[in-house]
Amino acid sequence: MYSHQSLILILLAIALTVIGPSLSVQGAIANPTNGQNGKDGNKEGCKTPFNVCLVRGGQGEVTINANQGNSFNGNGGNGGTAVCGGSEVICTARGGDGGSRNSVNFDTSHNDNGGDGGSSTGCLGACAANGGDGGSNNSFNSGNSNNGNGGMAAAFIA
Amino acid sequence: MKSCFAFGGIGDSNNHDNENGNNGNGGNGGTVEVAGSANGGNGGNNNGELFGQTMNRGCGNGGNGGKVTDGVANGGNGGDGNAGHKLFLGNNDCMF
Numbered sequence: 001m002y003s004h005q006s007l008i009l010i011l012l013a014i015a016l017t018v019i020g021p022s023l024s025v026q027g028a029i030a031n032p033t034n035g036q037n038g039k040d041g042n043k044e045g046c047k048t049p050f051n052v053c054l055v056r057g058g059q060g061e062v063t064i065n066a067n068q069g070n071s072f073n074g075n076g077g078n079g080g081t082a083v084c085g086g087s088e089v090i091c092t093a094r095g096g097d098g099g100s101r102n103s104v105n106f107d108t109s110h111n112d113n114g115g116d117g118g119s120s121t122g123c124l125g126a127c128a129a130n131g132g133d134g135g136s137n138n139s140f141n142s143g144n145s146n147n148g149n150g151g152m153a154a155a156f157i158a
Numbered sequence: 159m160k161s162c163f164a165f166g167g168i169g170d171s172n173n174h175d176n177e178n179g180n181n182g183n184g185g186n187g188g189t190v191e192v193a194g195s196a197n198g199g200n201g202g203n204n205n206g207e208l209f210g211q212t213m214n215r216g217c218g219n220g221g222n223g224g225k226v227t228d229g230v231a232n233g234g235n236g237g238d239g240n241a242g243h244k245l246f247l248g249n250n251d252c253m254f
């Protein structure tokens with residue numbers, strides 16, 4: 001009797017070993033969860049001992065595959081806002097860079113694009129609001145896709 | 159003297175075989191309301207059809223220059239190798 005139960009357990013284990021990976025792949029394809037995108041930067045009125053104010057969006061994640069629906073994968077965060085008090089010599093708000101290798105996404109997908117530059121205001125010297133760089137190696141995405149594009153520079157206002 | 163800059167991001171390379179894809183284009187320059195420059199980013203390289211299966215909407219284009227009150231606004235440069243980047247016959251790569 002025990003030998004029959006053991007045999008059944010062994011067969012079940014073999015079946016799960018063979019079928020399990022294919023089930024997990026199917027689950028990944030059907031999963032509508034989007035890839036991790038970088039977070040926006042946001043730091044207002046920043047001051048440092050060196051009179052430098054840097055605000056930067058986060059970098060997008062690498063290798064998010066097989067999303068369905070309208071998905072945003074590995075895109076850099078936007079630069080956010082750098083509001084300086086007038087004493088900072090350098091003040092920048094830069095969008096985060098896109099990640100890389102986000103591929104095989106279905107439907108409309110936006111992959112590894114650089115974040116837009118933020119807003120830089122009120123600084124004393126050199127100021128910049130730059131877009132982040134796009135990522136590379138985004139391939140075989142079906143539907144409409146935007147891949148590896150640089151972010152747009154945002155406004156600098158005196 | 160205050161001088162400000164707004165650069166569009168750089169498009170990256172090797173984004174290929176994406177259906178209706180906008181691939182590796184530089185970002186546009188922003189707006190600079192004081193002295194400085196607003197420059198478009200450069201396009202990436204080798205964003206075409208590696209296997210010639212799909213049609214791209216655009217790839218490897220430089221970004222447009224932005225708006226600047228006192229200074230220069232330059233467009234970005236296009237990337238290299240974005241039109242002939244395929245191994246097999248297929249659809250034309252990029253619509254510029």
